[in-house]
Amino acid sequence: xxxxxxxxxSAKGCMPMxxxxxxxxxxKPNEVKQAVLNALQAGYRHIDAAAIYxxxxxxxxxxxxxxxxxxxxxxxxxxxxxxxxxxxxEGACRTTLKDLKTSYLDLYLMHWPIxxxxxxxxxxxxxxxxxxxxxxxxxxxxxxxxxxxxxxxGLVKAIGVSNFSIARIQELLxxxxxxxxxxxVELHPYNPQNDLLAFCKKHNILLTAYSPFGSGxxxxxxxxxxxxxxxxxxxxxxxxxxxxxxxxxxxxxxPKSVTPARIAENxxxxxxxxxxxxxxxxxxxxxxxxxxxxxxxAGWGNPDVFGDAPAKI
Numbered sequence: 001x002x003x004x005x006x007x008x009x010s011a012k013g014c015m016p017m018x019x020x021x022x023x024x025x026x027x028k029p030n031e032v033k034q035a036v037l038n039a040l041q042a043g044y045r046h047i048d049a050a051a052i053y054x055x056x057x058x059x060x061x062x063x064x065x066x067x068x069x070x071x072x073x074x075x076x077x078x079x080x081x082x083x084x085x086x087x088x089x090e091g092a093c094r095t096t097l098k099d100l101k102t103s104y105l106d107l108y109l110m111h112w113p114i115x116x117x118x119x120x121x122x123x124x125x126x127x128x129x130x131x132x133x134x135x136x137x138x139x140x141x142x143x144x145x146x147x148x149x150x151x152x153x154g155l156v157k158a159i160g161v162s163n164f165s166i167a168r169i170q171e172l173l174x175x176x177x178x179x180x181x182x183x184x185v186e187l188h189p190y191n192p193q194n195d196l197l198a199f200c201k202k203h204n205i206l207l208t209a210y211s212p213f214g215s216g217x218x219x220x221x222x223x224x225x226x227x228x229x230x231x232x233x234x235x236x237x238x239x240x241x242x243x244x245x246x247x248x249x250x251x252x253x254x255p256k257s258v259t260p261a262r263i264a265e266n267x268x269x270x271x272x273x274x275x276x277x278x279x280x281x282x283x284x285x286x287x288x289x290x291x292x293x294x295x296x297x298a299g300w301g302n303p304d305v306f307g308d309a310p311a312k313i
Contacts, residue, residue, distance in 0.1 A: 006019060022257070027258055063101060081111060083118065086143070104156060108150060115135065183196070187210075190221065192281065212242055213238075213242055215291035219287070226279055236270065240269065
């Protein structure tokens with residue numbers, strides 16, 4: 001028995017989304033192109049990109065040089081925070097299309113439920129005197145309506161969100177004509193997002209896990225005794241255990257790697273026994289941890305994105 005290799009999205013006319021993709025966040029310049037080429041050669045057919053990563057041009061070069069037909073590759077990108085105003089959305093999308101060297105995206109996500117003001121010169125985000133971002137009061141509904149128009153114009157096949165909590169999605173659904181096809185969030189055994197997963201399944205929204213192996217910070221999932229024991233049982237790597245756990249839960253994954261051997265290794269999933277799934281599920285209770293906390297990031301103005309930011313003093 002093989003794990004589900006694709007997920008059918010709610011968007012009409014969109015190809016099934018491969019359950020496993022290559023993330024390109026934090027891939028260094030001159031590395032991401034080869035990583036994408038290696039991934040496509042290994043059989044990957046899902047590439048996750050974003051304008052803010054600063055490497056979409058290299059990703060596009062790899063997509064062209066790979067010779068893999070465009071219609072066989074699911075390409076995701078994301079709208080950055082300083083392009084939320086309706087007059088900026090289409091231009092941002094077209095810039096991404098140009099960089100990725102494609103005429104359409106399979107999926108376009110609102111990267112964060114936070115809007116920054118665009119700098120006067122149109123290059124990057126406006127900043128306060130202390131260097132922090134100038135927060136824009138642009139409502140999510142305005143940005144989403146502009147993204148919906150991208151579907152109507154054929155620039156994107158499906159639209160979705162990223163880093164959205166249940167409350168944020170509920171707010172969006174009040175005015176949305178198109179339900180988000182995907183919500184991409186930090187998701188791993190220490191942060192299993194059980195309530196969010198149940199909510200999204202109820203509304204036919206696929207969850208995609210970024211940082212499915214954690215963030216490289218301590219404590220590391222790769223050093224977890226439970227995961228190491230399970231990996232040894234199946235003669236697999238911890239990474240392969242984590243991928244299989246995600247996909248068996250109905251979650252797609254987009255781990256980042258630039259190492260050819262790891263790119264190929266990560267792509268191999270298998271079936272975990274129910275008892276082992278249960279052991280992994282318990283880690284979210286015994287070791288709860290979110291690695292990425294926007295309220296800790298310099299310049300973001302302490303945004304309470306997930307409803308867990310400490311109170312301001």
